[in-house]
Every structure is written in C-alpha cells, then in structure tokens.
Amino acid sequence: MSSAPSHATGPSGTAHLPVTLPMLLEKQHLGQPLVMVTAYDYPSARAAEAAGVDLVLVGDSGAQTVLGYPSTVAVTTDELLMLARAVRRGLRSPFLVADLAFGSYEESDSQAVATAMRFVKEAGADAVKLERGNATSVARARAIVEAGIPVMGHVGLTPQTATSLGGYRAQGRTADDATRIAREALALQQAGCFSIVFEAIPAEVTEELMPLMQVPIIGIGAGPATDGQVLVFHDLLGIREGQGARFVQRYADIQRDMDHGVAAYASDVRERRYPAPEHTYSIDAEALASFRSELTQLR
Numbered sequence: 001m002s003s004a005p006s007h008a009t010g011p012s013g014t015a016h017l018p019v020t021l022p023m024l025l026e027k028q029h030l031g032q033p034l035v036m037v038t039a040y041d042y043p044s045a046r047a048a049e050a051a052g053v054d055l056v057l058v059g060d061s062g063a064q065t066v067l068g069y070p071s072t073v074a075v076t077t078d079e080l081l082m083l084a085r086a087v088r089r090g091l092r093s094p095f096l097v098a099d100l101a102f103g104s105y106e107e108s109d110s111q112a113v114a115t116a117m118r119f120v121k122e123a124g125a126d127a128v129k130l131e132r133g134n135a136t137s138v139a140r141a142r143a144i145v146e147a148g149i150p151v152m153g154h155v156g157l158t159p160q161t162a163t164s165l166g167g168y169r170a171q172g173r174t175a176d177d178a179t180r181i182a183r184e185a186l187a188l189q190q191a192g193c194f195s196i197v198f199e200a201i202p203a204e205v206t207e208e209l210m211p212l213m214q215v216p217i218i219g220i221g222a223g224p225a226t227d228g229q230v231l232v233f234h235d236l237l238g239i240r241e242g243q244g245a246r247f248v249q250r251y252a253d254i255q256r257d258m259d260h261g262v263a264a265y266a267s268d269v270r271e272r273r274y275p276a277p278e279h280t281y282s283i284d285a286e287a288l289a290s291f292r293s294e295l296t297q298l299r
C-alpha cells in the first residue's frame with residue numbers, strides 16, 4: 001500500500017512490517033490464530049495498531065456503533081469511506097479490510113468493482129469484504145478479485161440481509177441451512193476470496209467445514225475451530241448500551257467510564273469546581289494594569 005510507511009512500531013516498541021496476504025497465509029499454515037478487530041476512526045485504529053492485531057476491518061457495523069443507525073442497511077459508501085480514511089491514517093501494520101455497504105455492489109459486476117476501487121484508491125484499503133455466498137455475491141467477489149482487489153467473504157449471519165434471515169440469529173442450525181452455508185463458503189473460496197468470515201454458526205458446523213476450507217476462516221460466534229477471530233471494537237470494549245450478542249466477550253466497560261466521566265465534568269462545572277487555578281492562564285501584573293487602562297478608553 002503506497003501510503004503506508006515501510007515499517008511500524010508494535011506494542012513492545014519493535015518494528016513490524018505491514019501485514020501482507022502471504023504473511024496471513026503463513027500464520028494460518030503455522031496454526032497461529034489470526035486476530036481481527038473492527039475500527040471506525042483514528043483512535044480505534046491506533047488501539048488496534050498498538051495491540052499488534054493482524055487485520056483491521058472497517059465494518060459496516062460502524063453504521064450502528066458510531067453513526068447511530070438502527071442497522072447496517074442504511075449506511076452509504078461515502079459514510080464508510082470517511083470512516084475508512086480515518087482508520088487508514090491511524091494504521092501502519094495491520095492488513096486493512098473495508099466493508100462494502102449494502103446496495104453498493106449487488107446490482108452488477110461493474111458496480112461492485114467501481115465501489116471496491118473507491119475503497120482502495122480513496123481510503124487506502126488493502127481489501128474489501130462483502131456479505132453472503134449466493135450467486136450474486138459470488139459473482140461480485142469473482143469480478144472484484146479479477147480486477148485485482150483481494151476480497152473477504154462473509155457467511156452465516158449476514159447483518160445486511162438479517163430481515164430475510166429472520167432477524168439477528170444464529171444460522172446453520174438445521175442440516176439444510178448448514179449445507180447452504182457450506183455451499184456458500186466453498187463457492188466464495190472458489191471465486192478467489194482470500195479469507196471468509198463465519199458469523200454466528202454452531203461450533204460443530206464450523207468444525208465440519210474447516211477441513212474443506214483452504215483460505216483463512218475468521219470466526220465471530222462460530223466457535224474455536226476457525227483460523228482466527230474477529231470482534232466489533234465497541235462490543236469488546238463495552239462502548240454500547242445493552243447486553244450484545246452471546247458470543248461477545250467484554251474486556252472493558254468504556255461506556256460506563258464515559259458516562260461517569262461526562263457526568264463528573266457536568267457536575268464540576270455546575271458546582272464551580274472546574275476550572276480550578278491549575279487550568280487557567282495568567283498575565284503579568286504590569287500587562288494587566290496597562291490592559292485595564294486601555295479598557296477605560298473603550299468604555
């Protein structure tokens with residue numbers, strides 16, 4: 001990626017090369033779990049960078065986590081591009097994947113390629129991700145790969161079409177549905193996807209599928225058998241109200257800390273505890289006297 005420097009500093013201060021596709025494959029073959037996390041802005045990208053994760057996804061989940069939409073359906077390419085550019089500015093080492101927005105790739109191969117190109121050219125993404133493994137998504141994935149852009153697939157619970165799936169619920173819990181997911185994953189692999197996300201499917205189904213998959217499989221609510229895991233930044237840090245999905249492990253409670261912090265600030269202002277002397281600037285006595293005299297002229 002031309003805008004990325006040739007090296008980056010990792011959590012221990014050591015230099016890390018930008019992560020490439022061969023590096024991801026090497027880790028997969030060595031059995032080293034791949035770590036992916038979502039990011040939507042400069043600070044979340046810096047946190048991902050500091051943690052030394054392998055991949056960062058500018059997920060369309062940003063529609064909900066940072067833009068306040070009720071689902072991922074409404075978010076636009078321009079909105080995701082703005083998030084992706086901010087993430088790019090905060091990242092050096094991790095491989096950057098950008099989600100294609102619902103409605104920005106389904107219409108035709110040329111629409112899909114044009115949208116994917118925007119993420120590469122305008123935001124410096126290394127790859128794009130699209131949802132579903134039906135005939136349309138497989139064709140779009142193939143067209144984007146043929147245009148020279150790596151594509152990550154996404155099967156199981158695909159939030160862009162959650163309405164058709166009956167809501168935000170685990171998929172592949174019947175033999176027929178698990179077989180559908182297997183066919184979709186294989187078709188995406190065959191189309192040239194460099195990696196596929198498995199979301200919210202039974203761990204046993206994932207285990208049965210893994211021997212058929214050559215490309216790195218990144219799981220979210222798909223059990224421990226995958227080559228790697230992804231979580232939404234706001235879910236793992238507790239920057240949200242409510243419980244979240246069953247598969248989310250919380251590592252912090254940032255929403256509570258933010259609520260407490262802003263409430264404490266409001267209370268300090270109202271009670272005149274803030275600002276205190278240490279937060280204020282001063283002027284020397286002579287300058288102040290002179291200023292006062294100037295002011296008398298203005299009255």
Ligand code: KIV
Pocket residue numbers: 038057058059060061062099154197220230232
């Ligand atoms: O948008 C997103 O955050 C995702 C992940 C859950 C994989 O697609």
